Amino acid sequence: MGPTVEQSRHFTETIEREPAAGEATPPQDEVRKQLAAGQVEAERGWGKSLKTRLLLTDSAVVLISLLLAQALRFGVSDEELVGSVFGDAYWIISAIIAGLWLLALMITQSRALPVLGVGNDEYRRVINSTLGTFGAVAIAAMLLKYDVARGYLAIALPVGLTLLLATRHFWRRWLVRQRAKGRFTHRALIVGSISDVEFVAGKIFKSPQTGYRLHGAAVRPSQETVVTIDSGHTIPIVATPDCVVDVVKEEGYDTVIIAGTAANGHRYLKELSWALEGTNTALVVASKLVDVAGPRIHWKPVEGLPLMSVEMPQYEGAKFTWKRATDVFASAFGLLVLSPVMLAVALAIKLDDRGPVFFKQERVGIQGSRFGMMKFRSMVVDAEARLRELAAQNEGNGTLFKMKKDPRITRVGGFIRKYSLDELPQLWNVLIGDMSLVGPRPPLAREVAEYEQHTHRRLLVRPGITGLWQVSGRSDLSWEESVRLDLYYVENWSLAGDLTIIARTVKAVVAKDGAY
Structure with a gap:
C-alpha cells in the first residue's frame, strides 16, 4: 500500500526536525548528509x-x-x-x-x-x-x-x-x-516491485546516454539486499516505497523513477509528488506501455483526469507517399553517384574467381509478396549448397545463419561485406518498389514460415536496406531483439526517424559494428 497523507507528513517532519537538546548527530550521518548535499549541488x-x-x-x-x-x-x-x-x-x-x-x-x-x-x-x-x-x-x-x-x-x-x-x-x-565516464548524470532511485524494477532498470542500463545512474532501489519488503539485472548489473535495495522521501532527502537523489504501477497507484504518486516538493527532485514514471514512440501518445485533460490516447499505426496515406517519393529520388541519385564504385566492385568480383557478379535471392516483401533481392556476390558460387554442411557451426541468433569466419566468403567478398558494399545493388530494388531505404530486414521464406503470429507485422511495410536492426548491433543481436526492433519501427515510423537511422547507418558501416 502507498503512504497515506499522515505518513507523508510524518516523512517530512522526521527529516526536517532539529536535534533535541543534547542530542548529537552521529558523525557518519553528518558526513553522509554533506556528501548528499554536495551531490545535489553538483547535479544542479x-x-x-x-x-x-x-x-x-x-x-x-x-x-x-x-x-x-x-x-x-x-x-x-x-x-x-x-x-x-x-x-x-x-x-x-x-x-x-x-x-x-x-x-x-x-x-x-x-x-x-x-x-x-x-x-x-x-x-x-x-x-x-x-x-x-x-x-x-x-x-x-x-x-x-x-x-x-x-x-x-x-x-x-x-x-x-x-x-x-x-x-x-x-x-x-x-x-x-x-x-x-559517469559525469553529467542524474542520481536516481528506482521504485516498484522487484520484477518491475528489473525490467525498467534493464532498459536504462542498455541506454546510458539517458543519463540515469541507478544508485538505489526502493522495493516492497523482500529477503533480497540487491536487485540483479540480466545484464549483470546490481542495484542495492535501500528502502521500501513507503520510505522514499526519507531516503531522497538523506542520500541526495535528484530523480525518483517509478517502475510499473505502484501499489495504490494514483494516490501514491500524488502524495509522493507533494512530499518531494522543494527537494528539486524529478519524478519519472515508467509506463508499462512499451515500444510506443512519443509522437503516437497524446494527453487530454478531462475534469482533472489526464487521459492518454495512443494513435494507431498507419500504413498508408500522405506519410507513406512521401516515403516512397524519397525512396525513388534517393535511390536514383545513389545509383547515379555510386556507379563508379559499383563498377569497380563488379570488376573486382569478376577478376577474383571469374564467377557471376550479382547474387539474387528470393526474399519476402510487403504483405508477403516475393521479390528477388540483388546483392554483389560475396561468397563462392556454390555457397547455398554448402550451407547444410555448416549448419552446426551457426554463430547467429538461431533463426538466422551467421558465421564470423564463414569459409564460403571470397577475398573480395570479405572486404565488400565489411563495408556493406555488397548491398549497393539493392538501390535498384528500392527504385522499382520492392524495398525501401529504411525498414525491417528482408526475411527469407523459410524464416517467415517460422514466425509467431505477432512477428508477421514486420511484413506490413516494405523491407529496408537498413533499419533499426542494422544500427543496433546487426549480426550481434538476438532473434528476439531483432524482431522487437523491427516491430518498433513498423509501428512508430517517421521521416525524421528514417533520417536518423540513415545517419546512424553511415556510422555503423564505418565502425563495422556487428558486420560479418
Missing part, C-alpha cells in the same frame, strides 16, 4: 553549465547565420551595398529575427535537460522553433507590407538550421562521452 551545476553552453552556441549560430546572409545577399565590395548591409534597416531586421529565434528556442524548451542526449525530441524542437520564427517573420512582413529580401531569408534559414543541428549534435556526442 552541470545542468546549468550545459544549458549555458547551449545558449552561447545557439546565440553564436543565430548571429553568424544572419550576418552571413546579409553579406552573401548584399555583398561587401560595392559602397551602396555595403550601406545596405551595415545600414540601420537590416541591422534592425537581423536583431528582431535573432531575438525571435532565440526566444522560440527557449519557449519550445529545446534546451530542457530531459530531451538532451537521447531521442529526436531536441532536434524536432530546434526545427520547429526555426521554421516557426521564419514563418512568423514572413507573415509579419506581408501584413506590414515591408519587403524583406527573399534571398536574405533563403540563406539565413538553411544555414542557421544546419548549424544549429550540427552544434546540437556536437554537444550531444560530448554529453554521451561524459556520461559514459
